[in-house]
Amino acid sequence: MNGLQQYQRINTQTSITDADPHKLIQLLYNGALERINMAKARMQAGDIEGKGRLISKTIEIIGGLRSFLDFDQGGELAIQLESLYDYMERTLLEASARNSVEKLDEVASLLRSVKDGWDGIREEVVAQQTQAVG
Numbered sequence: 001m002n003g004l005q006q007y008q009r010i011n012t013q014t015s016i017t018d019a020d021p022h023k024l025i026q027l028l029y030n031g032a033l034e035r036i037n038m039a040k041a042r043m044q045a046g047d048i049e050g051k052g053r054l055i056s057k058t059i060e061i062i063g064g065l066r067s068f069l070d071f072d073q074g075g076e077l078a079i080q081l082e083s084l085y086d087y088m089e090r091t092l093l094e095a096s097a098r099n100s101v102e103k104l105d106e107v108a109s110l111l112r113s114v115k116d117g118w119d120g121i122r123e124e125v126v127a128q129q130t131q132a133v134g
Helices: 003-018 021-044 048-067 071-098 101-120 122-133
Strands: none
Touching: 021 048, 021 101, 048 071, 071 101, 101 122
């Protein structure tokens, strides 16, 4: 492992350790999008094993996002997100089986849409956390 890779790994570990729950979910969205882009590159390069590994990791991340859903507080939105995450996982499996860049792009687009909404409520969440602590 070169110096840059070590720095990136330590930086990522520090980000996760220091992250509040909202920030952790942002990191998961970023990680999923990053893996999809890497899987696309592996797919286009004909690296079937690398593509499969990255798509599997993306599916694991989406499973992690699903585990954060709070059906008591989230109600209908949590139910809709669960359905969307399920669709994304199935679409990723299809993308892998068919070597479909289009399916990867579709999931990336869906993830970006949800992530944009999540990012949009960041200031509100931080304000609520500050009030709760103070």
